[in-house]
Amino acid sequence: MNIDKICNYSNNCNLIFISPQVDELAGIVVGATVMVNILIVGPLTRALMNSTRTLGPTMAANNYEGILIYLTAPILGALAGSAQSLVFILLAG
Numbered sequence: 001m002n003i004d005k006i007c008n009y010s011n012n013c014n015l016i017f018i019s020p021q022v023d024e025l026a027g028i029v030v031g032a033t034v035m036v037n038i039l040i041v042g043p044l045t046r047a048l049m050n051s052t053r054t055l056g057p058t059m060a061a062n063n064y065e066g067i068l069i070y071l072t073a074p075i076l077g078a079l080a081g082s083a084q085s086l087v088f089i090l091l092a093g
Contacts, residue, residue: 037049048054054070 034049041047042049048070054067058064058067
């Protein structure tokens, strides 16, 4: 479970720290993050990157164990990333 949290945090950080000066590298940074999640994190945790893709098999199997994290984590991650970005903006200016 901890590796999921670390990788989700790294996804949010990659999207926050891409500055306009390196916009040509933005695709490489995001693509590398997706590649690491697919090749390393997926086989280790059996986690899916698309939380809505999890909902169908969960409902079909009637096994709702752990579904709450898939539904709430994207919203909480976006809020945490926004708060972190706001802190950096306030500290810089």
